Amino acid sequence: MVSWFCGMGVCFACAGPQSPRTCVPAPAGPVECPEPDVVVVGAGPGGLSAAVGAAGSGAAVVVVDLGARPGGQYLRAARHPLIERAEAHPRITFVQGHEVWAAGPGLRVGDRELRPRAVVLATGGYDRVVPFPGWDLPGVVTAGGAQALAKGQGVPIGRRVLVAGTGPFLLAVAASLREVGAEVVAVVEASRLSRWLRHPRAVVGSPGRLVEAARYLRGTAVWHGQRVTAVERYGDGLRALVSPKDRWVEVDAVCVGHGFTPSIELAVALGCDTRVDPRDGSLVVTVDDAQRSSVPGVLVAGEATGVGGAALAMAEGAIAGLAAAHHIGLIDDRALAAATASHRRTRARRLRFANALHAVYPAPDAVPPDGTVLCRCERVTVGRARADIVRYGIDDVRALKLLTRVGMGMCQGRMCGRTALALLRAETGQVPDPVAFARRPFAFPVPLRTLASLDGKGGHA
């Protein structure tokens, strides 16, 4: 039996008989690419824009991406002018099916170490799920995971499906599910449409977004101001408790998303400064007006600098790619300013819309009931973690991980980190340092045989 949760290679619970991470391609063969000027990590909208920007300024670019094909989650399996432009560019080489498994000082990719003169991190993010009783049952998946399965393999996660959480992304997921034949019982949306009334400028400024939303909405019931608070096994399927009306809904699958968690471990490993994004509480990389991080030569674009969606990521990526070319001396200050001017205007406009989305669809930070599984990898419940916090006097993330095993499993805190921080804050009354949950010296699990090739001279044997 194949289980499925994140659908994008971060939860390590999308497991088949052979291996976890059935949701991403099997590791590709040897890494073959020229020595690049610029490495772009991630081939989503942000990374592709960065690659085109840097290569257009004369840089030799290598794009490293986990997917079988460029595009990332948003452009997945779609023909898109941006993908075609990047693929056709003579100075862009794609290394697909690989991830950067460690960073600092070079970038470790498969058995290679790349030492580019500039790096653009466009590592995106993944669905955030606020745990609830039953979120670890088979059939409960992330909204993005359900979409990946639908768009990537044409398979619906279930026949009768509930999509729940918050944010307009849920509507897109519902549409993808319907396209592959699933019956979407409803989209259970925690927010209320009336919250939009407080953000008229954002609506007026981005009419295209509204058209997109309306297209998704057609034929789907949206239950506003409601939440799925528990899921149980029921017959051959599941049933979900929808609050505040407390009615049970019978389904095969529940797809959940409460916004997104940015992937920032490579930036943290490279020493980039981070901050907590006040809009949704995510830990993000601090960047300046040209997408430069605090580390010279490390540019960051897209969700890793603050969740804002694909359109914003494209503008940020374009700026980051040009800033990378500027960093290595291919273009001067004036050229950078001129080339990025229109992208900056676009970025400002899309940022306003993203800000409105955050305000309309606030990310909940609740601590779930004690019986709820907190850490899926290590099977630690909220109650057990809470008892250890109290018994041992745990007041920081390092001690929490070591003593409770929360965040110590395969996903290294990607799924549970945010909730664990909320639990620690609730119990101690202090705000814990969130960076401890983003420190992953191995950004992804790496086979010992790959590590065995590391020699004593900082390179490979």
Add this chain to the structure above:
Amino acid sequence: MVDVAVVGAGIVGAACALACARRGLSVVVLERGGLVAGTTGSGEGNLLVSDKPPGPELDLALLSLRLWREWAPELGDIELEAKGGLIVTRSDAALPALSAAARAQAVAGVLAEELDAAAVREREPAIAPDVVGGVYYPQDMQVQPARAAAAMLAAARDLGARVLLRTPAVAVRPDGVDTPTSSVTARWVVNAAGAWAGSLGTALPVAPRRGFVMVTEPVGRLIRHKVYSAEYLDNVASDAASMQTSTVVEGTPAGTVLIGATRELVGFDPALSHDAVGALARGAIALFPALAGVRAIRVYRGYRPFAPDHLPVIGPDPGMPSLLHAHGHEGAGIGLAPATGHLIAQSIVGETPDLDLTPFDPARFLTATPTPLP
């Protein structure tokens, strides 16, 4: 005013605090970092007799193993596992030395069972085919060191001890210790600051010896004992500053495999060493070829409190009798902690210690030829 101020809330400080609190002494623990922030949180949790030749450290280890078993029931779930240790070699030439070491240890009270290649494979079916023999040590145990230390502190707190985190001791006086913001008056001060202990009281040549440990994804019961190669013994006993690697591989109750251990005298350098990682991976695959396809998910480093003669430092400060040292256990601190705490508590209340403390006397560094710090 308290009876005892313990500096350091790692496993040794926690054991000292608990042993003292159990004797009715009032205790305060001062810790410069957070809970399990230092070496204790970076260890593998080895409770070993197998790696110790006959002598004072082995005596301390045997006492400590007894105390671990006594203390464990009160400490709750600390993942104490009597898994046994297995020293193996791929060299026929190394077998006589292994065998001689085991016989000498047996005289000192260690259970040791010499194994031929087939017997090794029976105990560890996934072992490399070129392993020619080894010795099995059934007394070797493993514990989850962070939980053990935290459980000892919690048990001490239940008996009235106070634990002050993020409170460094900046100076020690005959009647207590100073923190940056206040002072604690105490009849006795215990320096259990581990790799950071050298600066508190008379300067002692305790230095950090860095080590890396790698953790794999869960693999089930692939590895059943703590398995290590015979070179480990030489490396533990070595004084070289350059990196030495000898492979130590063991499974854990969580299903992950721990792979150690490197040893380097490079100060408190936090940088991840790809050399160390590569060496650990090669060593692990050489012992268990099936690990080649297993993935590492974490790597971390710690600083062992290294004393130049490889013996713990336990006893009164040469210049300040109210200051008791309890450090210098290098990589054996988890295993030796209960005995150390027990002996410190015995010293404080004036009992005759269960072990002669002379070999561990801090004053030995003042009388012997000075050992240059690396």
